[in-house]
Protein backbone atom coordinates (compact mmCIF):
# COMPACT_ATOMS: atom_id res chain seq x y z
CA UNK A 281 0.00 0.00 0.00
CA UNK A 282 1.25 3.51 -0.78
CA UNK A 283 2.06 6.00 1.97
CA UNK A 284 -0.84 8.36 2.77
CA UNK A 285 -0.83 11.74 1.00
CA UNK A 286 -0.68 13.65 4.28
CA UNK A 287 0.15 12.21 7.72
CA UNK A 288 0.33 14.16 11.01
CA UNK A 289 1.82 12.79 13.45
CA UNK A 290 3.02 12.66 17.04
CA UNK A 291 2.59 14.63 20.29
CA UNK A 292 4.99 17.57 20.53
CA UNK A 293 5.60 19.54 23.74
CA UNK A 294 7.20 22.79 22.63
CA UNK A 295 8.20 25.63 24.97
CA UNK A 296 11.13 26.81 27.07
CA UNK A 297 11.12 24.52 30.12
CA UNK A 298 9.08 21.78 28.40
CA UNK A 299 11.61 19.22 29.64
CA UNK A 300 9.70 19.08 32.93
CA UNK A 301 6.91 17.02 31.31
CA UNK A 302 9.25 14.03 30.90
CA UNK A 303 8.39 12.24 34.18
CA UNK A 304 4.65 12.48 33.42
CA UNK A 305 5.20 11.25 29.86
CA UNK A 306 7.14 8.20 31.05
CA UNK A 307 4.33 7.47 33.49
CA UNK A 308 1.74 7.78 30.70
CA UNK A 309 3.65 5.23 28.60
CA UNK A 310 4.10 2.98 31.69
CA UNK A 311 7.88 3.21 31.32
CA UNK A 312 9.56 2.53 34.66
CA UNK A 313 13.15 1.97 33.54
CA UNK A 314 14.06 3.92 30.40
CA UNK A 315 17.41 3.69 28.66
CA UNK A 316 18.74 7.20 28.04
CA UNK A 317 20.50 7.34 24.65
CA UNK A 318 22.86 10.28 24.25
CA UNK A 319 26.48 11.21 23.50
CA UNK A 320 29.46 11.66 25.77
CA UNK A 321 29.61 15.42 25.22
CA UNK A 322 26.09 15.87 26.61
CA UNK A 323 26.76 13.46 29.49
CA UNK A 324 29.80 15.52 30.49
CA UNK A 325 27.66 18.68 30.40
CA UNK A 326 25.22 17.01 32.82
CA UNK A 327 22.29 16.70 30.39
CA UNK A 328 21.33 13.21 31.59
CA UNK A 329 21.07 14.52 35.14
CA UNK A 330 18.88 17.42 33.95
CA UNK A 331 16.18 14.99 32.79
CA UNK A 332 14.77 14.90 36.33
CA UNK A 333 14.04 11.16 36.28
CA UNK A 334 16.57 10.01 38.87
CA UNK A 335 19.21 7.38 38.29
CA UNK A 336 18.48 5.43 35.10
CA UNK A 337 20.74 3.50 32.68
CA UNK A 338 22.59 5.71 30.19
CA UNK A 339 24.07 4.63 26.85
CA UNK A 340 26.31 7.39 25.54
CA UNK A 341 28.49 5.60 22.98
CA UNK A 342 27.02 7.64 20.12
CA UNK A 343 29.20 9.30 17.51
CA UNK A 344 28.41 11.78 14.73
CA UNK A 345 26.91 9.65 11.94
CA UNK A 346 25.82 6.78 14.22
CA UNK A 347 26.99 3.26 13.42
CA UNK A 348 25.54 -0.24 13.40
CA UNK A 349 28.07 -1.06 16.14
CA UNK A 350 26.50 1.60 18.39
CA UNK A 351 22.99 0.29 17.72
CA UNK A 352 24.00 -3.26 18.66
CA UNK A 353 25.90 -2.08 21.76
CA UNK A 354 22.93 0.07 22.82
CA UNK A 355 20.60 -2.90 22.39
CA UNK A 356 22.87 -5.01 24.63
CA UNK A 357 22.75 -2.30 27.32
CA UNK A 358 18.95 -2.09 26.99
CA UNK A 359 18.66 -5.83 27.60
CA UNK A 360 21.28 -6.07 30.35
CA UNK A 361 19.60 -3.27 32.28
CA UNK A 362 16.12 -4.72 31.66
CA UNK A 363 14.78 -1.45 30.27
CA UNK A 364 11.21 -0.90 29.09
CA UNK A 365 11.47 2.30 27.03
CA UNK A 366 13.87 4.79 25.44
CA UNK A 367 14.63 8.46 25.99
CA UNK A 368 16.85 9.94 23.25
CA UNK A 369 18.44 13.26 24.15
CA UNK A 370 20.83 14.89 21.70
CA UNK A 371 21.16 15.62 18.02
CA UNK A 372 19.94 13.51 15.14
CA UNK A 373 22.64 10.91 15.78
CA UNK A 374 21.32 10.00 19.24
CA UNK A 375 17.69 10.05 18.10
CA UNK A 376 18.40 7.94 14.98
CA UNK A 377 20.40 5.43 17.01
CA UNK A 378 17.60 5.17 19.61
CA UNK A 379 15.05 4.54 16.83
CA UNK A 380 17.10 1.55 15.65
CA UNK A 381 17.82 0.24 19.17
CA UNK A 382 14.05 0.29 19.76
CA UNK A 383 13.46 -1.42 16.42
CA UNK A 384 15.73 -4.36 17.29
CA UNK A 385 14.17 -4.96 20.73
CA UNK A 386 11.39 -7.05 19.16
CA UNK A 387 12.54 -7.34 15.52
CA UNK A 388 15.15 -10.08 14.94
CA UNK A 389 18.61 -8.99 13.78
CA UNK A 390 20.42 -8.24 11.52
CA UNK A 391 19.66 -4.52 11.32
CA UNK A 392 20.34 -4.49 7.55
CA UNK A 393 17.20 -6.61 7.04
CA UNK A 394 15.12 -3.45 7.73
CA UNK A 395 17.07 -1.02 5.51
CA UNK A 396 14.93 0.76 2.92
CA UNK A 397 17.13 -0.35 0.02
CA UNK A 398 16.82 -3.97 1.19
CA UNK A 399 13.03 -3.77 1.05
CA UNK A 400 12.82 -3.33 4.82
CA UNK A 401 9.95 -0.85 5.07
CA UNK A 402 7.10 -3.40 5.38
CA UNK A 403 9.13 -5.46 7.87
CA UNK A 404 9.07 -2.62 10.43
CA UNK A 405 6.06 -3.03 12.71
CA UNK A 406 4.73 -1.01 15.64
CA UNK A 407 6.04 -3.66 18.03
CA UNK A 408 8.64 -1.42 19.67
CA UNK A 409 9.14 0.06 23.14
CA UNK A 410 8.03 3.69 23.63
CA UNK A 411 10.55 6.32 22.49
CA UNK A 412 10.58 9.91 23.71
CA UNK A 413 12.86 12.22 21.71
CA UNK A 414 14.41 15.38 23.14
CA UNK A 415 16.46 17.33 20.58
CA UNK A 416 19.35 19.48 21.81
CA UNK A 417 20.17 20.88 18.38
CA UNK A 418 17.92 22.84 16.03
CA UNK A 419 18.37 21.11 12.72
CA UNK A 420 17.82 17.46 12.05
CA UNK A 421 14.10 17.21 12.65
CA UNK A 422 14.70 13.53 13.39
CA UNK A 423 12.45 13.91 16.44
CA UNK A 424 9.41 13.95 14.13
CA UNK A 425 10.95 12.12 11.17
CA UNK A 426 10.28 8.61 9.95
CA UNK A 427 13.92 8.02 8.99
CA UNK A 428 17.04 6.84 10.78
CA UNK A 429 20.40 7.00 8.99
CA UNK A 430 22.98 4.49 10.19
CA UNK A 431 26.52 3.79 8.93
CA UNK A 432 26.63 0.02 8.59
CA UNK A 433 29.64 -2.20 9.36
CA UNK A 434 30.12 -2.42 5.57
CA UNK A 435 30.93 1.31 5.61
CA UNK A 436 27.75 2.22 3.76
CA UNK A 437 25.30 4.72 5.21
CA UNK A 438 21.82 3.22 5.01
CA UNK A 439 18.35 4.64 5.62
CA UNK A 440 15.68 2.99 7.74
CA UNK A 441 12.30 4.40 6.83
CA UNK A 442 8.90 3.83 8.37
CA UNK A 443 6.20 5.93 10.04
CA UNK A 444 6.52 3.35 12.84
CA UNK A 445 9.96 4.80 13.64
CA UNK A 446 8.55 8.24 14.55
CA UNK A 447 9.06 8.81 18.29
CA UNK A 448 5.92 8.42 20.41
CA UNK A 449 6.36 11.87 21.98
CA UNK A 450 8.68 14.79 21.43
CA UNK A 451 9.92 17.41 23.88
CA UNK A 452 11.27 20.55 22.22
CA UNK A 453 12.78 22.72 24.93
CA UNK A 454 14.75 25.59 23.36
CA UNK A 455 16.68 26.21 26.60
CA UNK A 456 18.54 22.96 25.83
CA UNK A 457 20.09 24.60 22.75
CA UNK A 458 21.43 27.73 24.50
CA UNK A 459 24.92 26.22 24.90
CA UNK A 460 25.13 24.76 21.40
CA UNK A 461 28.51 25.89 19.94
CA UNK A 462 28.64 28.23 16.93
CA UNK A 463 29.80 25.60 14.42
CA UNK A 464 27.03 23.16 15.34
CA UNK A 465 24.43 25.92 15.43
CA UNK A 466 25.41 26.89 11.89
CA UNK A 467 25.64 23.32 10.54
CA UNK A 468 22.43 22.04 12.10
CA UNK A 469 20.59 25.25 11.20
CA UNK A 470 21.58 24.84 7.56
CA UNK A 471 20.35 21.25 7.72
CA UNK A 472 16.92 22.61 8.74
CA UNK A 473 17.07 25.08 5.83
CA UNK A 474 18.01 22.27 3.43
CA UNK A 475 15.04 20.21 4.67
CA UNK A 476 12.61 23.06 4.02
CA UNK A 477 14.05 23.85 0.57
CA UNK A 478 14.27 20.23 -0.60
CA UNK A 479 10.85 19.14 0.62
CA UNK A 480 9.28 22.29 -0.89
CA UNK A 481 10.84 21.40 -4.27
CA UNK A 482 9.86 17.71 -4.07
CA UNK A 483 7.30 16.87 -6.77
CA UNK A 484 5.01 15.01 -4.33
CA UNK A 485 1.58 16.60 -3.79
CA UNK A 486 1.28 17.79 -0.20
CA UNK A 487 0.35 21.49 0.09
CA UNK A 488 0.18 21.20 3.88
CA UNK A 489 3.84 20.22 4.04
CA UNK A 490 4.65 22.97 1.50
CA UNK A 491 3.16 25.61 3.78
CA UNK A 492 5.10 24.26 6.75
CA UNK A 493 8.32 24.22 4.71
CA UNK A 494 7.91 27.86 3.66
CA UNK A 495 7.25 28.96 7.23
CA UNK A 496 10.22 26.94 8.53
CA UNK A 497 12.53 28.32 5.86
CA UNK A 498 11.57 31.92 6.60
CA UNK A 499 12.03 31.46 10.37
CA UNK A 500 15.43 29.82 9.95
CA UNK A 501 16.68 32.30 7.35
CA UNK A 502 15.73 35.30 9.48
CA UNK A 503 17.19 33.92 12.72
CA UNK A 504 20.18 31.73 11.91
CA UNK A 505 22.79 34.52 11.89
CA UNK A 506 21.75 35.75 15.33
CA UNK A 507 21.59 32.18 16.67
CA UNK A 508 25.19 31.62 15.54
CA UNK A 509 26.61 34.91 16.73
CA UNK A 510 24.49 35.45 19.88
CA UNK A 511 23.61 31.93 20.99
CA UNK A 512 22.31 32.89 24.43
CA UNK A 513 19.26 34.67 22.93
CA UNK A 514 16.36 32.43 23.95
CA UNK A 515 13.88 33.99 21.51
CA UNK A 516 16.15 33.32 18.55
CA UNK A 517 16.90 29.78 19.76
CA UNK A 518 13.14 29.18 20.05
CA UNK A 519 12.63 30.31 16.43
CA UNK A 520 15.42 28.01 15.23
CA UNK A 521 14.02 25.05 17.14
CA UNK A 522 10.60 25.63 15.56
CA UNK A 523 12.20 25.92 12.10
CA UNK A 524 13.99 22.61 12.63
CA UNK A 525 10.80 20.95 13.82
CA UNK A 526 8.94 22.28 10.78
CA UNK A 527 11.70 20.95 8.51
CA UNK A 528 11.15 17.54 10.08
CA UNK A 529 7.38 17.78 9.72
CA UNK A 530 7.82 18.11 5.97
CA UNK A 531 10.01 15.00 5.49
CA UNK A 532 7.00 13.04 4.32
CA UNK A 533 7.31 14.83 0.94
CA UNK A 534 10.82 13.44 0.51
CA UNK A 535 14.14 15.27 0.17
CA UNK A 536 16.44 15.64 -2.86
CA UNK A 537 19.98 15.64 -4.21
CA UNK A 538 21.44 17.82 -1.45
CA UNK A 539 20.85 14.93 0.92
CA UNK A 540 21.67 12.27 -1.70
CA UNK A 541 25.11 13.83 -2.24
CA UNK A 542 25.78 14.32 1.44
CA UNK A 543 24.76 10.87 2.76
CA UNK A 544 27.61 8.82 1.17
CA UNK A 545 30.21 11.31 2.41
CA UNK A 546 28.71 11.10 5.89
CA UNK A 547 29.51 7.38 5.86
CA UNK A 548 33.23 7.90 5.16
CA UNK A 549 35.17 6.10 7.87
CA UNK A 550 37.46 8.23 10.02
CA UNK A 551 36.11 11.53 8.65
CA UNK A 552 33.08 12.26 10.84
CA UNK A 553 31.82 14.86 8.39
CA UNK A 554 28.91 16.86 9.72
CA UNK A 555 25.66 16.17 7.85
CA UNK A 556 24.31 19.73 7.99
CA UNK A 557 27.63 21.28 6.99
CA UNK A 558 27.81 19.01 3.94
CA UNK A 559 24.25 19.95 3.01
CA UNK A 560 25.07 23.64 3.31
CA UNK A 561 27.96 23.23 0.85
CA UNK A 562 25.85 21.28 -1.66
CA UNK A 563 22.73 23.46 -1.49
CA UNK A 564 23.79 26.25 -3.94
CA UNK A 565 25.08 23.69 -6.48
CA UNK A 566 21.94 21.56 -6.37
CA UNK A 567 19.70 24.62 -6.70
CA UNK A 568 21.57 25.64 -9.88
CA UNK A 569 21.18 22.11 -11.24
CA UNK A 570 17.47 21.86 -10.34
CA UNK A 571 16.57 25.39 -11.47
CA UNK A 572 14.96 24.50 -14.81
CA UNK A 573 12.86 21.72 -13.29
CA UNK A 574 11.09 23.77 -10.62
CA UNK A 575 10.84 27.37 -11.78
CA UNK A 576 7.59 28.18 -9.94
CA UNK A 577 8.74 26.58 -6.73
CA UNK A 578 11.99 28.54 -6.71
CA UNK A 579 10.10 31.76 -7.48
CA UNK A 580 8.08 31.18 -4.32
CA UNK A 581 11.20 30.42 -2.28
CA UNK A 582 12.85 33.60 -3.59
CA UNK A 583 9.82 35.66 -2.56
CA UNK A 584 9.83 34.07 0.92
CA UNK A 585 13.45 35.15 1.40
CA UNK A 586 13.13 38.61 -0.14
CA UNK A 587 15.34 37.76 -3.14
CA UNK A 588 14.54 39.56 -6.40
CA UNK A 589 14.55 36.45 -8.60
CA UNK A 590 15.02 32.71 -8.33
CA UNK A 591 18.35 33.09 -10.13
CA UNK A 592 19.73 34.74 -6.99
CA UNK A 593 18.83 31.85 -4.69
CA UNK A 594 22.08 29.85 -5.05
CA UNK A 595 24.09 32.96 -4.17
CA UNK A 596 21.73 33.82 -1.31
CA UNK A 597 22.56 30.50 0.34
CA UNK A 598 26.27 30.63 -0.57
CA UNK A 599 26.51 34.08 1.04
CA UNK A 600 24.60 32.87 4.09
CA UNK A 601 27.15 30.05 4.49
CA UNK A 602 29.94 32.64 4.51
CA UNK A 603 28.15 34.83 7.04
CA UNK A 604 27.78 31.98 9.53
CA UNK A 605 31.27 30.53 9.06
CA UNK A 606 30.49 27.45 6.96
CA UNK A 607 33.23 26.50 4.48
CA UNK A 608 32.30 26.96 0.85
CA UNK A 609 34.00 23.87 -0.60
CA UNK A 610 34.39 20.17 0.20
CA UNK A 611 38.19 20.51 0.11
CA UNK A 612 37.92 22.83 3.13
CA UNK A 613 36.66 19.79 5.10
CA UNK A 614 40.00 18.02 4.66
CA UNK A 615 38.61 15.84 1.87
CA UNK A 616 40.66 14.80 -1.12
CA UNK A 617 39.41 14.30 -4.67
CA UNK A 618 40.25 10.56 -4.36
CA UNK A 619 37.74 10.21 -1.56
CA UNK A 620 34.94 11.29 -3.92
CA UNK A 621 35.55 8.11 -5.95
CA UNK A 622 32.40 5.98 -6.10
CA UNK A 623 30.26 8.60 -4.31
CA UNK A 624 28.15 9.44 -7.38
CA UNK A 625 26.98 5.84 -7.75
CA UNK A 626 25.90 5.75 -4.10
CA UNK A 627 24.19 9.14 -4.37
CA UNK A 628 22.10 7.96 -7.34
CA UNK A 629 20.87 4.98 -5.27
CA UNK A 630 20.07 7.12 -2.22
CA UNK A 631 16.38 7.14 -1.22
CA UNK A 632 16.32 10.97 -1.43
CA UNK A 633 17.07 10.88 -5.17
CA UNK A 634 13.57 9.53 -5.77
CA UNK A 635 11.99 12.89 -4.92
CA UNK A 636 14.46 15.30 -6.46
CA UNK A 637 12.59 17.48 -8.98
CA UNK A 638 15.07 16.79 -11.81
CA UNK A 639 16.43 13.43 -12.90
CA UNK A 640 20.18 13.07 -13.06
CA UNK A 641 22.80 11.04 -14.93
CA UNK A 642 25.92 9.57 -13.36
CA UNK A 643 28.05 12.12 -15.22
CA UNK A 644 25.99 15.05 -13.97
CA UNK A 645 26.12 13.69 -10.46
CA UNK A 646 29.91 13.43 -10.63
CA UNK A 647 30.03 17.02 -11.90
CA UNK A 648 28.03 18.19 -8.89
CA UNK A 649 30.63 16.63 -6.57
CA UNK A 650 33.43 18.21 -8.59
CA UNK A 651 31.74 21.62 -8.56
CA UNK A 652 31.33 21.43 -4.79
CA UNK A 653 34.94 20.30 -4.34
Ligand SMILES: [Zn+2]
Pocket residue numbers: 420471474475539555559
Ligand atom coordinates in the same frame (compact mmCIF):
# COMPACT_ATOMS: atom_id res chain seq x y z
ZN1 LIG B 1 19.26 16.51 6.83
